[in-house]
Amino acid sequence: MAVIAKFLAILAVLALASTAQAADPDQFLDWVVTFQNLPLLDTTQRVIAINNQFPGPTIKTTTNNNLHINVTNRLDEPLLFHWNGIQQRRSSWQDGVSGTNCPILPGQSWQYNFQVKDQIGTFFYYPSINFHKAAGGYGGIQIANRVVIAVPFLPPADDFTLLAGDWQLRDYRSSRSRLDKSQGIGRPNVVLMNGKAPYIAGGSNANFEKFTVESGKIYRFRISNVGTAQSLNVRIQSHKLCVVETEGSYTAKTCVDSLDIHLGQSYSVLVTMDQSPADYYIVASTKFSSGSLNGVAILHYQNSNTAASGTIPAGPDPLDVNFSLNQALSIKWNLTTGAARPNPQGSYHYGQIPITRVIQLSSSSVTLNNQARFAINGQSYLTPDTPLKLADFYNIDGVFTRGSMRTSAVGSPVMETSVLELDYKSFVELVFVNPENEIQSWHLDGMSFWVVGFGFNETWSPSSRSKYNLVDAVSRSTTQVYPRGWTAILFSVDNVGMWNIRSQCLRRQYLGQEGYARVFNPENSTRTETWIPQNVILCGKAIGKTIPGPRMLGIDEIDL
Structure with missing residues (x-):
């Protein structure tokens, strides 16, 4: 009878799972x-x-x-x-x-x-x-x-996407070829707003971006820095930007005159249309380099007959790192609201979880085989013909070595396929170190992390932990690292798979500033990782391999 009862329970669980899906x-x-x-x-x-x-x-x-x-x-x-x-x-x-x-x-x-x-x-x-x-x-x-x-704010009148990013007028193939030859590609030429060139008052460019709004209403702008090289400062003339969300986390509402958005980052801001009906500039300016470029769009009040004109609104000093750092520290996690789930974000006390591993990843410029490259802890990533995920699944030798990524900046520069081994369900402190003079932007696939600390013009040491925010740091997937400084993140290794760790600066990633983290569950359970897709494309050393049929959730994998 016990066996029959267990079998019926399993059928019930499978039925519920099927219904949920x-x-x-x-x-x-x-x-x-x-x-x-x-x-x-x-x-x-x-x-x-x-x-x-x-x-x-x-x-x-x-x-x-x-x-x-x-x-x-x-x-x-x-x-x-x-x-x-x-x-x-x-x-x-x-x-x-x-x-x-x-x-x-x-x-x-x-x-x-x-x-x-x-x-x-x-x-x-x-x-x-x-x-x-x-x-x-x-x-x-x-x-x-x-x-x-x-949702921790009233529904906006509309929800706009604004994709801002630096752009080079040189064809991408030419830039790629120059990088392959260790030649520079120079600075960007323009900042695009939703793929459109800047508005010029009284100019001939009619193909600029424009957002039409109504007086007295509140709008949500979802702004992403989709560029390849530079941080941006975004602002709307005479209007406050109230930050409410970033990359999947609700933030405590923070209203600013302008917002720094680094490569690969995304924010939601609420903007109240509380000015006289007219047209206003929306500006995205490059940062941390001399001779800023300005992307310009228009905020158009419905029925406005007053065109935007005159000087675009000034932002903060583009070279002022402290402004950017202090603003980043001022944006906090909203502890009382839920996000994808109803439980409050603050119910996850990340600062009280014991750290099981500490890792440092340091960026660098290196020369290997007479070629200019970028590296992590001296390792410049070599992209194999066979994706790591396929090599791991089929146990193909000669593609990568597990645990080959260095976890501190020790060792001579080398070009190799570096893979970090992370234990499933561990809790990691990772410190991004930037010994260089240009700002960095880092991304981790597969998991979000809490950005608990920044340093500028200083070296990280264990004593730096005294500055960590262990209560309401923002959870996200991309973070900046200031020149000659560091950024510390904490994250739970809760997602099995092969996950990219990379620079969001395109030229740096293309020339080797990336690697992968392998998160493996020795139980080999479909509860923690889906089976190989039946439409998977095979290439490299995986060509000719048999794609096994679908794997269902096994009875031994069901929690009763």
Whole structure:
């Protein structure tokens, strides 16, 4: 009787699981990716477009929805898309980077299938290989709360996506070729706002970005820095930006005149239309370099007949690191609201969890084989022909060595496929160290982390922990590291898979400032990692391998 009872209980659990999965809606998107010629300033620029759009279509979805995105590659080069900040819970198979996926070849199609599990917020996607991001192909991602989860602010009148980023007028292939030859690519030429050139008062550029609003209403702007090289300061003339969310975390409402957004970062701000009806400048200025570039869009009050004119509003000194650092410290986690789940964010007391491992990752410029490269702890990443995830699944030798990534800056420069081994369910303190004079921006796929401390013009030491915010630091997936300084993060290793750790500066990543973290569960359970996709593309040393059939949740894997 006990065996029968257990069997019936298992059937009930499976039925409930099936019902839960069926209750999560499916969204199907079809993308055709092509090159298009875009008039930009005084030239024509070749850009990567999706369904004839640049930027690509905004993905609007809801927590736990299942996305099915069929990508047809009409370029003449292999292609992958990455979903910046989407955690791909239990499934790094869908992450869309060189370490997890074989590329979609020209003329071929491939469908990404993933769930935005337990996430809300503002993110973006972009093409992740072959220096393609320098040619566009990016778009916004909006993940709304489920209706049963409260949002800590009233519904806005509208929800706008603003993708701002530096841009070079040189064709991306030329820049890529120059980097391969250890030649410089120079600074960006312009800042684009949703793929459009800056508004110029009284000028000839009619193709600028414009947002139309109504007096007295509040609007949500989801702003992402989708550039390749530089941090931005964003501001709206005569209007406050009230920060309420960043990369899936609600923040305590913080109102500022301007907001620093570093490479790869995303924020939501609320803006109240409390000024006289007119047109106002929206400005994104490059930071931490002399001779700032300004992207300019227009905030247009409905029925306004007053064009924006005169000098654009000044931002903070672009070289003032302390302004940026102090602003970052002022943005706090909202402890009393839920995010994707109803329990308050502050119910997770990250600062009280024992740290099981401490890691330092230091950036550097190196020369290897007479080529200028970038590195992490002296290791410049060498991209193999076989994705690490496939090599790991099929136990293919000669692709990478587990635990090969150095965890401190000790050792001579070397070019290799470096992989960090992380224990599942461990809790890690990771310190990004920047001994260089340019600001850095780092990203971790698969997991969010708490940014607990910054240092500028100082060396990290154990005593630096006295400055950590262990109560209400923001949880996110991309963080800045100031020149000659450090940034400390804490994170729970709660997502099994192969996860990219990278510089968000495109040239640095392309030339080796990245690596991977392998998170493995020795139980080999589909509770913690999905099975290999049946449509997986095989390449490199995995060509000819048999794709095993679907694996169902085993009876031994069900918690009763």
